[in-house]
Amino acid sequence: MKNPITICLLLFTLLSCKTKEKEITTPEKSPLELGQVNVSTKSMEFFVSDTLYSGWNTFIYNNESQEVHFIMMDLYPEGITIENTKTELLPPFDDGMRYIMENQMDSAMTAFGKIPEWYQKVKFLGGTGLVSPKYTVKSTVYLEPGRYMMECYVKMFNGAWHTSHGMLKEIIVKDEASQLTPPSATANIDISSINGILIKDSLSSGRQVFQTNFIDQKVYENFVGHDVNLVKYDATASLDSLVLWMNWMNPRGLRTPAPIGFTFLGGMNNLPAESKGFFEADLTPGNYILISEVPAADEKRLLYKFSID
Numbered sequence: 001m002k003n004p005i006t007i008c009l010l011l012f013t014l015l016s017c018k019t020k021e022k023e024i025t026t027p028e029k030s031p032l033e034l035g036q037v038n039v040s041t042k043s044m045e046f047f048v049s050d051t052l053y054s055g056w057n058t059f060i061y062n063n064e065s066q067e068v069h070f071i072m073m074d075l076y077p078e079g080i081t082i083e084n085t086k087t088e089l090l091p092p093f094d095d096g097m098r099y100i101m102e103n104q105m106d107s108a109m110t111a112f113g114k115i116p117e118w119y120q121k122v123k124f125l126g127g128t129g130l131v132s133p134k135y136t137v138k139s140t141v142y143l144e145p146g147r148y149m150m151e152c153y154v155k156m157f158n159g160a161w162h163t164s165h166g167m168l169k170e171i172i173v174k175d176e177a178s179q180l181t182p183p184s185a186t187a188n189i190d191i192s193s194i195n196g197i198l199i200k201d202s203l204s205s206g207r208q209v210f211q212t213n214f215i216d217q218k219v220y221e222n223f224v225g226h227d228v229n230l231v232k233y234d235a236t237a238s239l240d241s242l243v244l245w246m247n248w249m250n251p252r253g254l255r256t257p258a259p260i261g262f263t264f265l266g267g268m269n270n271l272p273a274e275s276k277g278f279f280e281a282d283l284t285p286g287n288y289i290l291i292s293e294v295p296a297a298d299e300k301r302l303l304y305k306f307s308i309d
Contacts, residue, residue, distance in 0.1 A: 039062070051174060054145045054174060055178045056180040056181060068154055073126055074124055075125050075146050080147070082149065095111035096111035099111055126271045152167040207281075232265060246292070
């Protein structure tokens with residue numbers, strides 16, 4: 001008959017083996033599997049994984065550069081790659097902007113007329129709003145499987161696009177979905193081409209999770225749809241200068257330097273109609289604007305002012 005000590009040792013060994021077996025069969029999930037996508041910019045580039053999971057993903061974007069940037073996620077038609085972008089899409093945009101800078105609008109429109117037909121099939125699935133230098137923002141979006149271009153088309157001091165200087169990265173989003181579920185919102189923002197931007201909840205200081213509800217979507221005069229950008233401003237700021245700057249078709253629009261007195265705190269880039277995304281912000285006392293990157297945003301009611309006490 002076995003003594004009690006031997007039995008205890010056998011039980012301990014069996015339990016240890018089962019624990020080790022459990023550890024082997026349930027490995028720790030990676031940040032990407034959990035839907036956490038870390039992105040950084042030091043100059044004119046995106047440092048981010050080449051492959052992401054589909055489903056909900058939170059982009060944590062650290063803008064370490066000296067200029068304002070954003071993230072926009074473009075889902076490309078099947079068969080179109082970054083080489084098509086570089087050879088077929090960037091040249092007409094580069095030429096068009098050069099003509100705009102030279103105040104030759106007819107020539108600019110002719111150049112934009114050479115934008116390839118496949119561009120009309122690109123699907124914009126969100127990203128961040130504009131982000132000031134040395135700021136980090138969070139946005140949560142739902143990504144379908146496919147080939148994406150992560151881009152930023154803010155302009156340099158000479159009017160050249162950031163996309164033409166390295167801020168264009170091809171990313172594959174695979175069929176396998178992340179483990180992330182969308183965050184719980186503390187405030188809802190409705191945005192549409194008819195009613196503009198509306199905040200549906202009261203706001204207070206501290207961390208806020210904004211749910212952006214895209215009621216509809218349309219292509220505006222600047223070839224893109226409406227988005228939501230959170231901007232804090234001080235007493236030196238001119239709201240008229242911001243409205244003009246948010247239209248890239250203006251020679252000074254989206255061009256470095258950004259207008260004085262404004263701090264860009266992220267937001268949600270273009271989404272399709274009847275879809276939603278989320279972004280986070282730590283609201284401190286002061287004056288804020290939610291604004292879309294469209295021509296004459298104030299006239300379209302795509303500018304919403306609020307204050308935090």
